[in-house]
Amino acid sequence: MAPQHVHSFLVHPSKHDADPPQIAGTGIPRRGSLYNMLSTVFARAESECNIEIVFRCRPNGEQQNDCRDELVAYLENPNVDTGHPLASRLQRITTHRSGLGLLFLMASRDNGIHRAVISRFPADQGVIAEEHAHRLSVEFVERVFMKSAKAYKSALYSSPSLTRGFWDGRAVDLQISGPRELSDYWIREFLVSDLKTTGPAGTKRLAVALRDAIRRAGDADVREELISAASLMRRQDGTSFSVRQLAQRLGLSPEAVGAIETALPRRDLMDQVFQFDTEEFQKHVQYRAVELDNGGTLIAEDAHFNNVFREQVVNQGDRRIRFTTEGRVIDQALRKTR
């Protein structure tokens, strides 16, 4: 799958600039090394762009989004002029920290499906060495792009409908180092979009899956690992990640990861990115219950379990543990079940 139209714009950082520089744009011919490289980016977007996003509606609730309108206008008639508003939008929100960038707009239409990929490559520095007949010239350049062809931001959109489609897409930011930084610049500011899954919805899904995985875990080691993971997850408030990324970060065993994956409504939800919400998590994973082989069960609010019950290893070999606690009895009851 190759783009039928490619346009490029040099975007200077101009956030808060009263007099931003002119944006130069050009069409990229459908041949040569640059086109081939961009075709790879275009094709790879399908697997690479893994963060599901939706355009934000207007503050008054109207189903309208300026960035989407500009994207659709470009797709209706792809050229430098129709692509210019998107480049302008990127320039208006680009700070000096983000720096100079080269924006590529790529479009195709195949079997009635419009497809668009928007990519931004950051500027870098480099040295050009040119050999002449009897000498070598060396020059320092500050506008090297794609020095690392893997460090870029991209967004992919596709739909048969230019009028009512193109409300959702997928994005990726290959420049960032960690999920906490999940690009506000690229997704929220430039694309005027939000993650498709809200923080509470993604967190609720994870919490319920974790709770179910703990209940179903046949292996005591896996259950213990999942319970420990639940405690650690509480510290992730505000961080954006997928369940798989979180599991990797917590170093969960393949068995524990598998238990969570099985407990999710769909396995592909392991890779959907959301922003963790500790308050929501607490609503669903509130109590920790420890069952002993002597018939005893200890239950306490998970966040305070280790303060309520003091744990002492009696015998490491057969994993015997003594729990001690102290308090006033405020209620006791006989129950048919736990």
Next chain:
Amino acid sequence: MNADIAEYRRRYDAHLQTVAAGLERYIKECLCNVPHVDRVTARAKDPDRFAVKAQCPDERGRQRYLHPLAEVQDQIGARITVFYLNDVAQISQVTERYFRPIEQRELVPESEWEFGYFGRHFVLALPRDVVPEAVPLEEVPTFFELQIKTLFQHAWSEANHDLGYKAPRALSRDENRRLAYAAAQAWGADRLFEELRAEILP
């Protein structure tokens, strides 16, 4: 166009009713501790109604939907019916907590001298949680429509749908006035119950 209608019918039978049932459960879970919720329902649009909508013209007489499967946003619709007017606002907040909107509207008659349809509408991203693993995602709509209404708003709009919107003949001025009167009474009942709720259940 006909291909889209036939494809919708196939999807309706194959997946959409299951997805709608899943959505209903999902919304109920999101609202599990929220008071004053009378009912949550979700349905896949009836294929005959989809066909009518897919072929309806726009204001200028042109075909409104060129790609109905990608464009009709109420292929799956859900409704939350609540007791009091204040609950509509509360449920709207919960909705925005768990769903991503691309549209939200307060539907009221254009003139303050008119009475008719009232309600809050959202167009929301369909959570993938409600799509069974065996169902191909590309055969499920990306968005769904959610209505949040009071019991009185719902009662009036259902009766109006039957007697006004789908009336077998044009209504007389008196009949239209009586429908408007019923809407005004529903509006008034909502106001009274809301005032009482604020006094009795602050």
